[in-house]
Amino acid sequence: MRGVSPPENAGLPDLLRHWARHGGDRPLYRHLVNGEDREEVLTAGEFLRQVNLLSDDLRARYEPGTRLLLMFPTGLEFLVAFCSALCAGMIAVPIPAVGPNRFARAVPRLLGIVQDCRPGAILTTPALSVMRAVAAETSWELAVPDWRSVVLDPADPRTPSDHFAHSAAEDIAFLQYTSGSTAAPKGVIVTFDNLRNNQRAIGDLISRTDRPTQSVAGWLPHYHDMGLAEKIFGLFHGVPTTFFSPAHFVQKPVRWLDMLSRYKASTTCAPNFALEVCAKRIPEVRRGDIDLSALNYLILGAEPIAASTLDRFAATFRDCGFRSSSYLPSFGMAETTVLATGASLREPVVKSICKEVKIGSLVYPPPNGNTDTRRVVSCGPPPEGHSVEIVEPESKEILAEGFVGEIWYRGPSVGAGYWQSEPSAVSGFNGTLADGRSGYLRTGDLGLLIDQELFIVGRIKDVIITRGRNIFPQDIEHYVAASIDGVSAHGVVAIGSAPEEAESEAVVILVEAHRTLCSTHDNYRLHEIAMEIHKEIQSEFEITVQEVVLVGPNRLPKTSSGKLRRMACHQQWKEELFPRLADSLLQDQGEVRV
Template identity: 30%
Template sequence: MALIIPDDTEEDWACKAYGIVDWHTSTLVDMLQHRAKLSPSMVLYTLLDGDCNPVDHLTSVQLDDNAATIAAGLLHFGKKGDRVLLLCDNDLNYISAFFGCIYAGMIPASGVHIDVMRSDERFEMVANDAQPRLIIGPRKILADYKAVHKDLDCKPIWVSLEVLLNAKNKIAIKGDNQGVAFIQYTSGTTKNTRGIELTHRNLIFNLRHQAKSYEYLDEDYSGLSWLPLAHDMGLIGCVLLAIGTGGRCTLLPPKYFIEKPVRWLKALTKYKVSMSGGPTFAYNLCTREVTEEEMQELDLSHWELALNGADTAQADIMQRFCKKFADVGFRARHLVFGYGLAEATLTVTRTKRRVSPKFRSFSRSALMAGFAWPSTNKFDRRELISCGTSLEDQKVAIVDPESRKAVRSGRVGEIWISGPSIAKGYFQRPELTEEVFHAKIVGQDENYLRTGDLGFLLDNNLFFSGRMSNVIVLRGKTYDPDDVSGALEAACSDIRPNATAFFLANPEDFASITVIIELVKKPLNSYEEIAEKAYEVITKTYDIWPKMIVLTRPGGVLKTPSGKAQIARTRKALHENALPVIQKFEYEVPDLPPPLSREEALIEVEKWIAEETKDWDEDVKELTREKLVNREVDSELLLNLRRAFEHHFHIQIDPSEFMVACQDYKDLCNLLAGQISVSA
């Protein structure tokens, strides 16, 4: 029986009538206890092995009992409000340990992935930041980590789950709806990991509205996840969602998926799961690595919600996935795209269930200039996918990050969000919390979360177009590394999926573009041919010239535990000769004129306008609003002037802004100069 979720207008009545947890007042303790009382013998979680066979399970009443026992044990070593670092594998221990902390009124810190590369480094980073009173996990894992990390500054108490599960008593502290439930450490895509304080209110609101958007209101939810439990999408979007919807969740440890991607699809087939997902690279791995022989064993017709919401969803990859697996029952309408981030609990926007995704072609050059215009040229095309509309009771705005003014539909800007899902802030970072979580749009009093992501709205649908900290701005154009990576992967099958990095090797030198490319184990082409192909794609598609292309073995592009490229860490590792480099190719960069100052740009613009309009009957210097209104100046000539300027200077201009500026010669010159000056 699924958890019935009422409309807000029915909230109080429905909660009294059905005993449903209310996001306004309830906590995660209420949510699990409600599930244990309603469906005590229901199997919430089933753990699979590498052959996709069940090896362990956990019912709702067992989880409730484990949590209450662990909570009593924890309170022998600490007190309510203490922080506890979770150090568990991707199995059912993680879930019991997490809820044990919640039941004890302690604050678990989630974010350490023990079975990924450089896990020791991440463990120290999280432990030094969270300063936990306790570190808990299975005895074997604790022993291994404690032997290496004896001198942590916080001097934690290491307590095994075996000891905690032997506690004589049981306890469950409800907690405060607006208090911190746990600290989720970010994946560290663009910067060092940070702890995000999520409240019970944040979590139950987001879970409730996720369920509503998926239409899991009065039917059973069946999910399958291979995502790390220490990651927000794995923990909140799979583990907690199962309790919130009254459904079942099957867990395939991430290592089994990475070793052999077809295991994910085999598990979906075997257990007839309706909901599962992951980042774009997961779909790409399946498309490239699942063989025709393996396809014969698959049936994906039950997979009604194939989620994609952890990174840039590259349209060509998703379209190839749909085409390859169409013969085994997969349909494009099964895809559900979304946008989310840990700072907003998890989900921000979501496309509709059973509706084919919106693949839209935009002008790549226009996007780089900040405008979402349709593509009219197959050589200037970037395909994006709608991330859907906002969850109810939340707002998504697109804002100019410098002026902090909202921009209109179709303009690219920073994505800002407000609503009950927005986390309390960053752990022990008050100044950064104020800057990121309490931003205000000019003319509004409401607080917004600054995501640091770029995007735009069309028909209330959000389109994600890049991360501000990763993009490179060259001569007024914004280049998104994810877009460059997608173009390279599509052009050469010897490039590993989700395994390229594009950045300035020297932030002070705008001609120092470096491209790192991981190759498959046995490339079909020579290294020289691969580098030549990559160079051709970058120069012809983007009109930029890399100074160096670096080919590496697997592991050359450093990634987060969820598989997203870490540009800053990769750049640093390259400088320190810490990457598995195969070969480097260096190139001569053409001598490009330096960027113009505002004054130089004005001079250049006035000279260009004079030359371009020398045959006009009307002197453009005498341009006024009255002449435009009275049609003394041909507006078609002005449109031609804009097009000629765009063609000459290789930029894009908003037509409406151009026509407003055309009411005065000085304003027109200032607008055009702003497009080609260093401040553009």
């Protein structure tokens, strides 16, 4: 299917027709329903037919530009619905699937999206259509004019029209609601031009002739920017995609590597924590069944990338055929469609910078004699046609290489703004430098450039200032997760607490204990964990932890994509809403109270 290239700048309808014409009987999508061996498959030809049928229905029911909420579990239905909405001239709005058991927790976020984008309908599966009645019974007044079930029926006797709406480059393709890890979710406007340019940039990174992308496999959620890009890459580049749900990975991480091995996948995507979990939880006896020799690109993103995690994963799976040159560290966000920078076809570039970081400070190379450093991983340069600058956020002056500042980004992948947003939010998409150049996205992330490559160090709003020092919570979080046994790999949050009249912030650490500790009610070990965290953070960072709060698995607020919601964690801690397994409060006398 990959052999015949589509026309330059082909739109989505033309791409679907092209792949159906050249290899229409070959699998385009394969969904592993149970995360292992139960397959649902759509060929390129059948995928085009299903998109055509649903697109005909949508055009008959709704006006062009209607926002359609796509509330689907992992599966083929979402992919057909997403492409059908775009081909019908509608605006797709992917959201997580919400069942009765999760409805109460999900309603505030879902209601916020509904009130913001005012959808004309919700497309979902017959099984989830029952949520309409549940929604109607709540006081949230979750009102959407129409709910429509999507069923993929290969025996459907109807003849599709083969007519799709014409969409201009500047027309809106979909709204990507941000994950809300730092604030209320906002709908990023992604145009067809944004989508095409970003997919081209990804293709340029992972479609080298010496190490081509023959197939994609993954488990990231389809309603998240990185997961969506992973799912639709095959539509733009003509390669088959195999996938299963995030829940199947969480339940049994080895399934991911088994999938890569079984289907000889050449490309996959993952956040840092997934590598950490695999390196820790997949035993040596099980690794003998895994073959990663076909894997050319492991795209890393969605959260900070730790050099120690890359080292550990590469060492653990080297005998499985994994090559560390397959790592592709990247930086991106919904506001840049997904990819902003990336580096491939080489060993990861890791630099040691000063551990003490302040905006405008020189951290690389560290001053002579400064051994208080930390390692950071290069996320590569921006793709062709895009640019990145490190900027002092107040003066708007560009900082030289090696200095830390806010990351400003410009290029055709940057979205058109937030849907129905206030002018102050829109201005974040049109930052103007001191020299007068404009059109930059102000990311809110802090980083530096070394040899024209981007290194991430944190977020402006996340910095904890304690006794005159700037501490990035991500450094504390990764250290605790990596060094303390019994702590969930993706369940640590460090926050700053500033009591009234205090001169600096105190550090509070919220920790999800591992499920096995909770099931055995090992209070002694929980007490030990709290004490170890106090001791290790004091030793490594030379700061005093005010409080360690241990909670059960999955108790810390997370976004739909699995990121920890730092602001929500902070608020719930202030309101003492966490059901605590054990508290330890370091008193002036040095005592620990449990």
